[in-house]
Amino acid sequence: MTIEQDLSRIAEQEKALSFDAFDLTTAWQLGKLLQELATERGLGIAIDVTLHSMPVFYAALPGVTPDNVNWVRRKRNMVLRYFRSSYASGLKLSKDGKTVEDNGLSGADYAPHGGSFPINVKGTGCIGAVTVSGLPQRDDHNLAVEALALMLAKDLDTLRLDPPL
Known part of the structure; x- marks a missing residue:
């Protein structure tokens, strides 16, 4: 897939x-599903x-390092800055030949890499984020999407990003 195709799919x-609706119980269920x-x-x-800005679920599985935190x-x-997936933000920056620093942000605090996805509620918008770290960025992104699709009974085959060319 091209960057444009990825951005469209995302x-x-x-x-x-x-x-x-999304509450603390739903947040825990999402985290537990990802853990499973x-x-x-x-x-x-x-x-x-x-x-x-409230952490609801956190798990570090065997193989994680302090860097993943x-x-x-x-x-x-x-995600919490732009209300879109971190992967989409990174792809857009790459497409435009820009960095987070070009937007006045610090790379020490913002990572435009795949793995964090907005938790959106219909009629409200972004209320939080689900984040995965430890795999290549596209795989982190796809795993977060898979868990959300399973929770929402959506067809993952039509949503998942295809393998890169």
Whole structure:
């Protein structure tokens, strides 16, 4: 897929993966689902679900390093700043030949890399973020999308990003 195709698909994901309602119980269920998927697959990832600025779920699975904690924070900051996935933000910056610093942000606090996805509620918008760190960025992104699609009973095959060319 090209950057333009990825950006278009991610826009579809962000529209389709919206909840009617989302509370602390739903946040915990989302985090637990990601933990179960990762454990079944033997993935060493960090998982974070944050509502507004409140951490609700965090798990560090075997293989995670302290660096993943920082990656989670920086990717989540991208979502909470722009209300779109960190991967979409990174692809857009790359397409435009820009960096987060060009937008007046610090790379120490913002990571335009895949893995954090907005938690959207219909009629409200972005209320938080679900973040995965530990895999290549496209895989982090796809895992977050997979969990959201499963929770919302959406067809993952029509939402998942295709493997890169």
